[in-house]
Amino acid sequence: MNLKNTLMTLAAVSVFGVAAEQQSIIAHAEPYITAGQSNTPKTDVVDVSSYQGNLSVQDFQAMRSKGVMGVVVKLTEGTSYTNPYDATQVNNARAAGMRVSAYHYAHFTSQSEARDEANYFADRAAKLGFTSSDLLVDDLESSDSKVSGITDNAKAFNDQLHARGFANTGLYTGPWYINSSGLDVSFIGKNRTWIADYPDNPTSQLHTDYGMWQWSSKVSFPGVSGNFDVSSDYVSMANAKTGYLLDTDGQWYWFENGQRYTGFRYYMGTYYWFENGVRFDNAWHEAWGHWYYTDANGRAVQGVQNIDGQSLDFGNDGGFYLRSTGYIFDRSSQNGGYRWYENGQLFTGFRYYMGTYYWFIDGVRQNAGWRSAWGYTYYTDDNGRAVQGIQTIDGKVYNFGNDGTYYERNLTGYIYDGSSQNGGYRWYENGQLFTGFRYYMGTYYWFVNGVRQNAGWRQAWGYTYYTDDNGRAVQGTQVIDGKTYNFGNDGTYYLR
Incomplete structure (x- = not known):
């Protein structure tokens, strides 16, 4: 995608009459930039086509080291052209841990042609494993698409992608195209529009009212052949990474839609717990109404495990959750780190332990206070023990019996x-x-x-x-x- 202030396109036609990818010719002195160069906008996203050829996993990893987390691959053009390198580019970018999106170079001049092109695009995207959550973009920059009704045509393309199950859609264009065609992007929204505009001296973020801004087509990455289109992604349109990924600080984190994730995620045959993307080891975790434990390697345990000197059962049915009952040391912040579990659940109510009854709320032992259970009233002392006999509480005398029942009865x-x-x-x-x-x-x-x-x-x-x-x-x-x-x-x- 090379949309400039002045645009001319060259179309190469094969012996079979199929149009090859179109490349735009720059009409002003756009500077060459090396990724990571100081005082330049962010390089969140690159887009590639057959022009870049067979990019390797290592090529994409080199881009990642410079902050790129999203790759948008050209799949199709019109209703007859497919990027011959798209599968390699998509698969290698995914293998490098990058969020991969796709775009289609549009030529449609009517709503029916727009729907045909959308179907052609959707067919290829589905074949390459793109799903409803992946970003699919309509690249609207070709001069032949600038006809009366351009907005309705673009909307028909977008609606057809939705009808095909691709809900995450975007529009690529530029100020020159909008001004000369009358295109109204409000049908999709500015936050879903990827705007292309290449300043002669790109030193700060521009077009921040759009979802993404493509600010150069002449950025090189050390160790990677060729130049690339780069963009700043303001709303995580194309760099909302998901999975256990190496971030730019050299550390691994779990990302979910571009955000460092807190919670369990299934990975490499078991569940791992992450907090703000960081894997947590040797710790208890609550999820889905159950309690789990991750070991020194961060893996949720199964079977009978000895944890802090206790033999605890986590089952062997692939559920991973705690099944045990009792006063379990789970390193909680109260009562010395112990809580009462009942069949793996934090318990509320009385439980008999060490010669008396204790009252628990969400597993936490409660100390001095009145309790109601089994239709009676009880009192637990400063050590959490249910009292018996005659007791003076807040200056008033109560009788809790001496027959092992612990409940309050009338004084006589x-x-x-x-x-x-x-x-x-x-x-x-x-x-x-x-x-x-x-x-x-x-x-x-x-x-x-x-x-x-x-x-x-x-x-x-x-x-x-x-x-x-x-x-x-x-x-x-x-x-x-x-x-x-x-x-x-x-x-x-x-x-x-």
Whole structure:
């Protein structure tokens, strides 16, 4: 593709009457540039045709070392020409780890011709293994295509590619062609348009409102024969690389559509985990609702594995995910790196461990706090253990039983709750501080809001009683405040 300010084309015709590739002749002094030369625009993408011949894998790797990540290969022209080197160029560029796209040099002058050319292009692209995610470009620069209805024709070409299953399409043209033909690129959008314009002194990025800018056709790469068209790709139209690729810093990264990827990717027979493109070894990973472990070589493990002194099962069915149950050291950031797994899943709820119950949320042991489970209420202490017996929590007393059930039940009885009276004990009834008589240690005591009352008269059950200095209801004959009273000796305690 060599679109210039002034354009003339030479068409070589074979003895069979088939048009060979057309090369444009430059009408101004475009400078020769060596890739990597300072103060020049980015060389994200190169495009090649039969003019470059049989480029090797090493040739494309040399381009990569100078920042090129995308190659656009000419496949077809009109409805009868195919680049004789396209398969070699496509396969070798792919082998070098580059994102490979394709273009078609258009001659159509009507919508029906546009659809025919699109089908011819699509047939060849499919044969070379291009898929719906690969970029296919309509190269619209030929003078014979500049007819009334050029925009509708270009849209028909684009629509036909979509109909053939190629959804990622683009348009190549230049300011000269747009101005002289009346082409309106809005049908595809500027961000899907590859604009060609070669400044005499390319020192900065231009045409940044387009998807790509082809800024020279005279760039050479050290060690590679010939000159190349180069472009700056502003929106990753043609350099959205995918796979485990050597980047320009000399390091390998996993790319997904041009971005360094985070997550699992299947590669060389197993799954590897990447974070911002970097492979992660000896680590736990969560994906697809399961947990996985990658070993020292970054490979997701299978079978029974000893990890940090634990024997863990990752299955042998090609699933790679954890199947084990228990408190597993997975190097988490809480509780010393341990979390509770249930059949390979991080568990929420109670689990019995080391002589008591612990409460977990997403595998993480929870410490002091109230818990609800199995229709009951529980409390776990500062060490995460479910408590039993009488416990004072936030200044209030609770009963969790002593029968190994751990759940809260109503307080009933004379219970030490640290109160300021009567040695810290108070009487509870069904969890409430009680007012009235309760039988305890061989006699009746009178309580007000749980506090034992000592010497005084009491009214209960329609009778009158008296409790002594120790709070005990009296019996028999008693002298109270200098007066004699009879409280009986039949265990009823009331005044008669």
